[in-house]
Amino acid sequence: MSASAEQAALTAIKAWHDALPNYSGGKARGSIAAALVVIERLKDSFDLDVDAHTARGGAQVSGLTPGRVTEILARFDEERPFLREGGRTNRGARGAVASLLIVLRPLALENLRKTERECVLEAMQGFLAERVVEYFNRQRLDPPYDPAASTWQSVHEILLKAAEAGKSGPVAQHLVGAKLQLRFPDIAVANNPASAADQQTGRAGDFQIGDTAFHVTVAPTRDNLFDRVKENIRQGLRVYVLVPDEKVMTARGYAEEQLLGQASQIAVCAIESFVAHNIDEIAVFAQGRLLQGFRALLEMYNQRADAVETDKSVLIDIPAILS
Numbered sequence: 001m002s003a004s005a006e007q008a009a010l011t012a013i014k015a016w017h018d019a020l021p022n023y024s025g026g027k028a029r030g031s032i033a034a035a036l037v038v039i040e041r042l043k044d045s046f047d048l049d050v051d052a053h054t055a056r057g058g059a060q061v062s063g064l065t066p067g068r069v070t071e072i073l074a075r076f077d078e079e080r081p082f083l084r085e086g087g088r089t090n091r092g093a094r095g096a097v098a099s100l101l102i103v104l105r106p107l108a109l110e111n112l113r114k115t116e117r118e119c120v121l122e123a124m125q126g127f128l129a130e131r132v133v134e135y136f137n138r139q140r141l142d143p144p145y146d147p148a149a150s151t152w153q154s155v156h157e158i159l160l161k162a163a164e165a166g167k168s169g170p171v172a173q174h175l176v177g178a179k180l181q182l183r184f185p186d187i188a189v190a191n192n193p194a195s196a197a198d199q200q201t202g203r204a205g206d207f208q209i210g211d212t213a214f215h216v217t218v219a220p221t222r223d224n225l226f227d228r229v230k231e232n233i234r235q236g237l238r239v240y241v242l243v244p245d246e247k248v249m250t251a252r253g254y255a256e257e258q259l260l261g262q263a264s265q266i267a268v269c270a271i272e273s274f275v276a277h278n279i280d281e282i283a284v285f286a287q288g289r290l291l292q293g294f295r296a297l298l299e300m301y302n303q304r305a306d307a308v309e310t311d312k313s314v315l316i317d318i319p320a321i322l323s
Contacts, residue, residue, distance in 0.1 A: 005112060006123050012103045013124045017131060020096060026135055031096035032128055033069045033083040034061045038097050039125050040072055043118045046110050050098040061093045076129035080136055080166045136313045141165060145319040147291060151276035154294060158316065159218075159244055159271065168218040168244075170194035170305065170314045172271055173206055176216045176242055178300035179275040180207055182282065193308045204232055205239070212238040216271065220251040226258035233262055245270035295322040 016035075020027045038053050038061065045052070055062045069083045109117050143161035145154060155175065162171035173194045181189040190207055205213035205228070213232045217225055220243050232239045243251045248270050255263045279297055283289035298318045305314050 005107070005109070005116070006120050008107055009104075009109070009120045009124050010127055012107060013100075013127050016100050016103045017128070019099070026138065027131070028092060028096070029083055029135070030064075030093045032131060032135075034064050034093035034097050035100050036072045036125055036128055037061060037064050037068055038100065039121050039128075040068075042104075043121050046117065048101045048105055050094065050101055053097055053101075054094055059094060061097055064093060072125065073129055073132060076126055078129055078132055078136075082132050082135070137311055139165075139313045140315045140317045141167065141171070141313070142317040145294075145321065147287075147321060151279050151290060151294060152272045155272045155275045156245065162314075163218075165313065167314050170309060170311075171316075172218050172242075172244070173216045174301050174305040174309075174314070175275055175297075176214065176271060177207060177304050178297055179278055180209060180214070181304065182296060182300055183278045184209060191304050191308055193310075204235070204237055208237075211236070212240060214240045214242060216242045218244055218247070220247055220254055222254050222258055226254060229255075229266060230259065230262070233259075233265055239266040240274075241266060241268045242271050242274050243268070245272050291322055298322070 013035075017027065017032075020031050041053060041063065042048075047053075053062055054060060064083075066081065066083045070079070070081065073079070073082060109120060112120065141158070141161050143154075143157040145157070149157075158175065159168065159172065162168045170193075177189055177191055181187075187209065189209070190203065192203070192206075205215045207214040207216075215225060215228065220241070225241070229239050229241065241251055241255070248268060252263075252268045255266060255268055259266070275297070279293045280290065283293035295318060298316050302315050302318075306312065
């Protein structure tokens with residue numbers, strides 16, 4: 001494959017992307033998603049007529065569905081849901097596709113062998129996938145916040161929002177880390193990326209305070225988690241297993257099954273309760289101080305997550321009412 005052909009294609013797709021109008025500080029997801037789908041179709045049939053890529057009526061891009069876009073992005077190791085609505089609501093995508101096909105024409109990719117053309121088109125999709133990653137990295141979590149709700153409910157809303165964005169693991173870990181740091185300001189609470197495995201770092205758990213190991217997981221399993229718990233117990237450590245509220249009974253069942261007579265030596269708790277109770281106690285259960293305490297939790301969370309996570313979309317927008 002000619003390196004010049006790929007470079008010319010990347011220059012063209014960048015110019016096309018840069019020319020897209022901005023919406024709320026970024027490019028329209030529907031336009032980028034449509035380009036990914038159309039470029040995929042061009043690998044099989046290199047037809048630069050926009051009508052070949054639109055459904056009956058000409059307003060909607062054929063095959064533009066969340067599932068198809070997710071499938072393409074997965075090849076580039078991006079699995080977060082990018083397109084939440086199907087082609088019927090992306091009516092502006094046809095114009096974006098038309099302009100894309102126009103910038104492709106001078107490249108004369110039809111003169112390349114099919115395998116070479118596929119490589120060039122794949123490189124163009126790779127460029128777009130990088131823009132998708134940038135999009136996600138700009139998007140902070142924005143869970144709803146009701147000052148009249150309990151602190152437990154507020155923490156629960158954060159976990160729900162994180163699950164919706166595919167960020168449950170890192171968000172849960174850094175919420176617990178922030179809570180521990182607020183509760184023990186004179187202790188340096190470990191702060192590691194959520195992807196760092198305990199075995200690789202030599203940690204007893206996600207956190208260790210005194211002789212107690214804390215394991216944070218949103219998906220407790222029979223083997224991996226409780227193998228580490230067994231090792232903790234052999235080392236003479238006390239153990240907390242922290243999971244979302246709806247997984248507490250599952251985790252306790254696994255503990256009984258895997259630890260046999262040792263299950264009574266560990267505490268299985270809901271992340272919501274573990275985090276919220278301390279925030280309430282630090283605030284002395286006073287409403288005004290609860291707002292300050294919850295803001296302090298979010299600020300500490302953002303500080304810790306920002307320090308170790310390359311994906312900044314795990315950061316949380318602090319509600320204006322907490323200012």
